Amino acid sequence: MAQPEPSATAIFYRNLGWLRFVDRFGRKGSQTVEYLGGLFQMIGETIAASVSRPFYSGELVNEMDELGVKSLAITGLTAFVTGAVLAIQTAYSLEAFGGKQFIGRIVSLSLVRELGPILTALMVAGRVGSGITAELGSMTVTEQVDALRSMAISPIRRLVVPRVLAVVFMMPVLTAIADVLGIIGGLGIAVTSIGMTVQDYITSIWQQLAISDIFSGLGKTVFFGFEIAAIGCYNGLQVEGGAAAVGRSTTRTVVLASISILVSDFFLTKLFLAF
Amino acid sequence: MSTAVSPAEVTQARAARRGEVIVEFKEVWKTYSGRDILAGVNLQIRRGEVLCVLGPSGTGKSVTLRHINGLTRPDAGDVIVFGESIVALSEEELSPVRRRLAMLFQGGALFDSMNVEDNIAFPVREHTEKTPAEVSRIVAETLNMVGLPGIQRKMPSELSGGMRKRVALARSISLEPEVILYDEPTTGLDPVSSEKIAQLIVDVNHRLQTTSVVVTHDIVTARTVSTRVAFLHQGRFQFIGTFDEATSSSSPLLRDYFRAMGFPCGTGVFQAVPKGD
Ligand SMILES: Nc1ncnc2c1ncn2[C@@H]1O[C@H](COP(=O)(O)OP(=O)(O)O)[C@@H](O)[C@H]1O
Ligand SMILES: [Mg+2]
Numbered sequence: 001m002a003q004p005e006p007s008a009t010a011i012f013y014r015n016l017g018w019l020r021f022v023d024r025f026g027r028k029g030s031q032t033v034e035y036l037g038g039l040f041q042m043i044g045e046t047i048a049a050s051v052s053r054p055f056y057s058g059e060l061v062n063e064m065d066e067l068g069v070k071s072l073a074i075t076g077l078t079a080f081v082t083g084a085v086l087a088i089q090t091a092y093s094l095e096a097f098g099g100k101q102f103i104g105r106i107v108s109l110s111l112v113r114e115l116g117p118i119l120t121a122l123m124v125a126g127r128v129g130s131g132i133t134a135e136l137g138s139m140t141v142t143e144q145v146d147a148l149r150s151m152a153i154s155p156i157r158r159l160v161v162p163r164v165l166a167v168v169f170m171m172p173v174l175t176a177i178a179d180v181l182g183i184i185g186g187l188g189i190a191v192t193s194i195g196m197t198v199q200d201y202i203t204s205i206w207q208q209l210a211i212s213d214i215f216s217g218l219g220k221t222v223f224f225g226f227e228i229a230a231i232g233c234y235n236g237l238q239v240e241g242g243a244a245a246v247g248r249s250t251t252r253t254v255v256l257a258s259i260s261i262l263v264s265d266f267f268l269t270k271l272f273l274a275f
Numbered sequence: 276m277s278t279a280v281s282p283a284e285v286t287q288a289r290a291a292r293r294g295e296v297i298v299e300f301k302e303v304w305k306t307y308s309g310r311d312i313l314a315g316v317n318l319q320i321r322r323g324e325v326l327c328v329l330g331p332s333g334t335g336k337s338v339t340l341r342h343i344n345g346l347t348r349p350d351a352g353d354v355i356v357f358g359e360s361i362v363a364l365s366e367e368e369l370s371p372v373r374r375r376l377a378m379l380f381q382g383g384a385l386f387d388s389m390n391v392e393d394n395i396a397f398p399v400r401e402h403t404e405k406t407p408a409e410v411s412r413i414v415a416e417t418l419n420m421v422g423l424p425g426i427q428r429k430m431p432s433e434l435s436g437g438m439r440k441r442v443a444l445a446r447s448i449s450l451e452p453e454v455i456l457y458d459e460p461t462t463g464l465d466p467v468s469s470e471k472i473a474q475l476i477v478d479v480n481h482r483l484q485t486t487s488v489v490v491t492h493d494i495v496t497a498r499t500v501s502t503r504v505a506f507l508h509q510g511r512f513q514f515i516g517t518f519d520e521a522t523s524s525s526s527p528l529l530r531d532y533f534r535a536m537g538f539p540c541g542t543g544v545f546q547a548v549p550k551g552d
Pocket of ligand 2: 336337338458459
């Protein structure tokens, strides 16, 4: 009752589904490697270009306004509402333990160490990262980027460096403002519906908050800003095709930048805690 | 280029060197997604001429043009511009070469965040130390030259397709390049605008003593502007010669092409039309 050995061809066909899967996986993998290779090359060129001449300081100021100042409304609102909600939720969960006096501490600590930076970064990824990709993407497909190159002007210097630096500089500023607004949001709830005094709330913050909390929170955002702008610029310059391709790239920026923020947040948090 | 030399002297010096080879392709290959777009292209472009690159859509005319200023690098072969091989140069090293060349893109490629004045002034401000007064004089002059005086404050989005191309041409000539590369300068324009652009190409070539490479599939334009035409097909130039030689050629390839473009060749009808200049 010895079974005949299956032929090589039979084995091949039996495993075809698997082979297809492996092949597709391999292709995705090599695309990813290519993408990351290109991204890191652009980052290298950007760093080299940002410390040498010509440097477009006028563009930097424009972009700080366009990408930074004009994001204030959305990041500020997000933080303010989050602070208020945080106060309500904290009051609710601590009520049983009689821990209402800790509300100021908990709200401020969560905001300054974590929620302020991460929410601001995610909002900026949505507004600024996508905006950068859309703008550079449409410049790419209408050959404006090639036009720059044909005029012997580096798109990295002229387009990428000002945007990356603008977001890197503005992220800590936006986050600091967001932290303050969030704490004020929490204060509003603490005073109006929990019955704390302004004095109590602020005192409890002062007791808790250390300089290191503030710096670890703001420090992270520099990295977040860099990630957002670098991914946004790279996806914009990479667009091939027409308006539809610009749309897809824009979506990709928001997704990739958000993932990159969340993952790097984990490692940066661990890193900053080590100090 | 030194700024101390007067424009007249520059054009005189250029005129004296007419005919020398200014751009040369040697066995250039370029493959995109497995297809050989350029398959051993050889081409010499001479100073002072207007060379039209003809051929059906998608044959690699734009790709050829982009090799001249290094926007695209060949897979194999050599491109020599102003006597120097440019294929191995970095973007930074290409800068001096690119400053002597200008390219007019198919859609104009005007910077849509800037008005007409800033668009035209852009390369001048980047690469020279001219005063604001000189810059606005150059802008006004080039705009006059392309027949659009006084539109400095308009944004690109307010302009028609033909006007955009003319502003783009003004931007290209603002630094007085030695070679101008035109990618489909008349495609998508109505016949009247096409004719205007074609006249401008001839005019600019003559007045500034530039060399022009005009990629087009518009035969009327080629006829108006060309000193020579080069016909690209299946990755190679199948024909290089004057326009009249092209239309009277016995090559079935060329005859088919001209016929498909609506030009009867070899019937004598075409040659009878006087060539305006
Ligand atoms: N950057 C690119 N990536 C992939 N394919 C390209 C690229 N540029 C050109 N091609 C391909 O090369 C061919 C020739 O393009 P092109 O030179 O633009 O043609 P045309 O003669 O109409 O100007 C086209 O089929 C196009 O798909
Ligand atoms: Mg083309």
